[in-house]
Amino acid sequence: MSQEITLVEVALRDGSHVIRHQYTKEKVIEVTKGLNEAKVPYIEVSHGDGIGGSSIQYGFSKDSDIELIRAAKENSPFSKIACLLLPGVGTLDDLKEAREAGADMVRIATHVTEADISAEHIKFAKNELGMEVVGFLMMAHMASPEVLLEQAKLMESYGADVVYCTDSAGALLPSEVKERIELLVANLNCKVGFHAHNNLGLAIGNTIAAVEAGASFVDGSARSMGAGAGNAQTEVLVAVLDKMNYQTGVDLFKIMDVAQDIIAPLLPEPVIIDNDSLILGYAGVYSSFRLFAQRAGKKYNVDSRSILMELGKIGVVGGQEDMVMDIAAQLSKRQE
Ligand SMILES: C[C@H](O)CC(=O)C(=O)O
Numbered sequence: 001m002s003q004e005i006t007l008v009e010v011a012l013r014d015g016s017h018v019i020r021h022q023y024t025k026e027k028v029i030e031v032t033k034g035l036n037e038a039k040v041p042y043i044e045v046s047h048g049d050g051i052g053g054s055s056i057q058y059g060f061s062k063d064s065d066i067e068l069i070r071a072a073k074e075n076s077p078f079s080k081i082a083c084l085l086l087p088g089v090g091t092l093d094d095l096k097e098a099r100e101a102g103a104d105m106v107r108i109a110t111h112v113t114e115a116d117i118s119a120e121h122i123k124f125a126k127n128e129l130g131m132e133v134v135g136f137l138m139m140a141h142m143a144s145p146e147v148l149l150e151q152a153k154l155m156e157s158y159g160a161d162v163v164y165c166t167d168s169a170g171a172l173l174p175s176e177v178k179e180r181i182e183l184l185v186a187n188l189n190c191k192v193g194f195h196a197h198n199n200l201g202l203a204i205g206n207t208i209a210a211v212e213a214g215a216s217f218v219d220g221s222a223r224s225m226g227a228g229a230g231n232a233q234t235e236v237l238v239a240v241l242d243k244m245n246y247q248t249g250v251d252l253f254k255i256m257d258v259a260q261d262i263i264a265p266l267l268p269e270p271v272i273i274d275n276d277s278l279i280l281g282y283a284g285v286y287s288s289f290r291l292f293a294q295r296a297g298k299k300y301n302v303d304s305r306s307i308l309m310e311l312g313k314i315g316v317v318g319g320q321e322d323m324v325m326d327i328a329a330q331l332s333k334r335q336e
């Protein structure tokens, strides 16, 4: 019997980092129509840092999360619409608005050791708003498999339907993914998901390792349109899973057309493993810090790789974007 795998397309959320959160309603409609036709089960739509992320800290959106979610929902009779929310960045009111605009699912994201801050949001989404809820444990490489499990159990106890191991830095190796997913699958009653970044060139391999270890939800981004070196490239993932006899329900030619004809023209440059992306994975740094490090490097005349190495050394996590400039300034002083 072939196993079903549920795919979440994240180019309209993680991909938002790539274009500095400048998605317009029109673009979202075009992408959503294509993904819907390709029968992608879930399409995530939000600012790259989740709903409420539009700010000086993370970068301002062009069109608001709510407008984009509404536009996606109106053009997506088949695919369900997901959104992402980081407690503290997005509020319960934001979530209620997202639900009213048509979001079916919310993914509540916290740093891997901070699941406890998701309790209120998971319970509210599930019990008050009747949404499908995912717990999204970011920077999973920074915790041991045992700590990841303990945190995942918390999210499950709050009511999450799925808990994700999220490799935000693209730093995990296939054996580490396998170990983590196997432990989660063996000890949770809810479903388990995996979100990859391709900084070490392992996004597809790691996603396959996750699926073979029992994950039933996986993320992909068409043309790999996500932070850093992007995510598992959706159209490639669909082809590989199909060859392995897993069922995604996604139409391969149609998702390839979305990637080539709609997503590729949106990219300021192809998403590849450049030197900075590689260092993100090597040093274990949050993928969305790549562009911040490049800007800081230019401003202070410091090699962006050195900034990223330093950020990895001191264990900076999502939400500490302001540290990137601080580190660049310190490195520049040291150079003098
Ligand atoms: C807010 C982050 O961009 C969420 C994510 O996609 C990751 O941690 O990876």
Ligand SMILES: [Mn+2]
Residues within 6 Å of the ligand: 014, 168, 195, 196, 197, 226, 227, 287
């Ligand atoms: Mn990501």
